[in-house]
Amino acid sequence: MSNDLSLRATAGPAAAARTCSYIVLAASYDILLGYTGTVAGVLVALLTRYNGPEATLSFGVMVDILLMVVIGGMGTLYGPALGAAMSARAVIIDTDPGTDDAVALFLALGSPELDVRLVSVVGGNVGLARTLANARAIVGLSGRRVPVVAGAERPLLGGFTSAPHAHGDDGLFGVALPEGPPAAPGVAADAIRAVLRGAAPASVTLIGIGPATNLALALATEPELAGRVAEIVLMTGAVGEGNVTPAAEFNAWSDPEALAVLLACGRPVVLATLETTAQALCTPARKAALRARGGGACARAVCDIWDRVPVSARLGGLGHPEHDACAVAWAVAPHLFGVRKVCASVELAGASRGRTNIFRHRLPGAANARLLETLDAEGFFALLGERVAGLGNGMG
Numbered sequence: 001m002s003n004d005l006s007l008r009a010t011a012g013p014a015a016a017a018r019t020c021s022y023i024v025l026a027a028s029y030d031i032l033l034g035y036t037g038t039v040a041g042v043l044v045a046l047l048t049r050y051n052g053p054e055a056t057l058s059f060g061v062m063v064d065i066l067l068m069v070v071i072g073g074m075g076t077l078y079g080p081a082l083g084a085a086m087s088a089r090a091v092i093i094d095t096d097p098g099t100d101d102a103v104a105l106f107l108a109l110g111s112p113e114l115d116v117r118l119v120s121v122v123g124g125n126v127g128l129a130r131t132l133a134n135a136r137a138i139v140g141l142s143g144r145r146v147p148v149v150a151g152a153e154r155p156l157l158g159g160f161t162s163a164p165h166a167h168g169d170d171g172l173f174g175v176a177l178p179e180g181p182p183a184a185p186g187v188a189a190d191a192i193r194a195v196l197r198g199a200a201p202a203s204v205t206l207i208g209i210g211p212a213t214n215l216a217l218a219l220a221t222e223p224e225l226a227g228r229v230a231e232i233v234l235m236t237g238a239v240g241e242g243n244v245t246p247a248a249e250f251n252a253w254s255d256p257e258a259l260a261v262l263l264a265c266g267r268p269v270v271l272a273t274l275e276t277t278a279q280a281l282c283t284p285a286r287k288a289a290l291r292a293r294g295g296g297a298c299a300r301a302v303c304d305i306w307d308r309v310p311v312s313a314r315l316g317g318l319g320h321p322e323h324d325a326c327a328v329a330w331a332v333a334p335h336l337f338g339v340r341k342v343c344a345s346v347e348l349a350g351a352s353r354g355r356t357n358i359f360r361h362r363l364p365g366a367a368n369a370r371l372l373e374t375l376d377a378e379g380f381f382a383l384l385g386e387r388v389a390g391l392g393n394g395m396g
Contacts, residue, residue, distance in 0.1 A: 151188025
């Protein structure tokens with residue numbers, strides 16, 4: 001119980017700030033309309049007294065026009081901002097930063113389409129102590145006030161294995177970021193459940209870009225909360241060859257039991273596999289374009305990270321894939337993807353442990369997931385550049 005209360009206390013100011021912004025926008029709209037109506041009423045009374053009802057009729061038409069102009073102007077001024085704020089998709093991001101996790105988090109935090117309620121952290125690309133420090137630093141650099149909470153340091157079963165060859169010993173290949181705000185008290189599974197308990201049915205999207213341990217613990221220990229989940233978006237798995245074993249992709253291999261829990265929970269699942277992320281290839285030209293675009297501290301951090309990430313031999317040495325940002329991009333701009341309904345499962349034993357079996361055509365049963373099959377890469381990197389360049393420039 002104390003963990004839930006502490007999370008609410010941490011998340012409270014951010015939620016209150018969002019609510020206050022809505023009230024201020026609405027109130028300013030009402031005040032201006034009320035003021036205009038009051039002035040118009042006084043003018044009508046004066047005009048009637050000194051010029052007669054005929055002049056009042058003409059002036060009444062002018063007042064109608066004035067009100068229409070004011071309403072239209074206020075709608076143009078405040079409508080898009082208020083509409084975006086009210087329609088933002090509530091998300092929890094579960095992550096193990098990680099170079100590509102950092103880019104994904106910056107994309108999420110810079111996108112007004114997403115209302116990031118919580119960042120939960122798991123051990124994965126590097127150990128939990130480093131992934132937590134990195135997540136705190138990333139959120140802090142963004143200027144967003146989002147609680148970051150530590151989660152599982154090892155999978156549900158078996159031992160923990162990191163990937164320093166892909167992310168460096170510190171997870172960011174030595175790119176130093178200012179220390180972020182303290183982590184929220186408690187543990188990730190409790191924090192995830194607390195957010196879901198306070199949410200409407202089918203209203204929160206879970207975005208998993210690391211091993212699925214935290215998300216599985218939250219839903220397995222309180223299964224009825226799955227009904228509060230709108231969608232589960234995962235960077236995990238492969239249709240074909242893996243990247244950590246011949247059979248398995250790293251996130252799926254790190255905790256296949258957790259992935260199995262999510263695939264079986266009954267909520268819509270979206271999969272960004274290695275085949276998806278190979279299309280998000282960060283080439284030298286795309287690196288140069290982001291650096292030339294400029295921006296604040298977050299854009300510079302992404303450029304510095306990209307400069308240190310080695311090219312992928314698996315993808316012909318042409319660049320490196322932005323794995324995790326694909327999952328976030330789906331939540332922000334689904335039109336960038338081509339999607340196919342699939343039947344997905346994961347192997348839990350033997351040499352193929354962690355392999356995802358994804359049937360795309362002749363399904364052996366009912367579809368339980370959607371596969372992000374194609375990606376508009378130019379649109380993806382344009383979106384990423386726009387959102388990262390605008391983040392961390394005094395935005396709170």
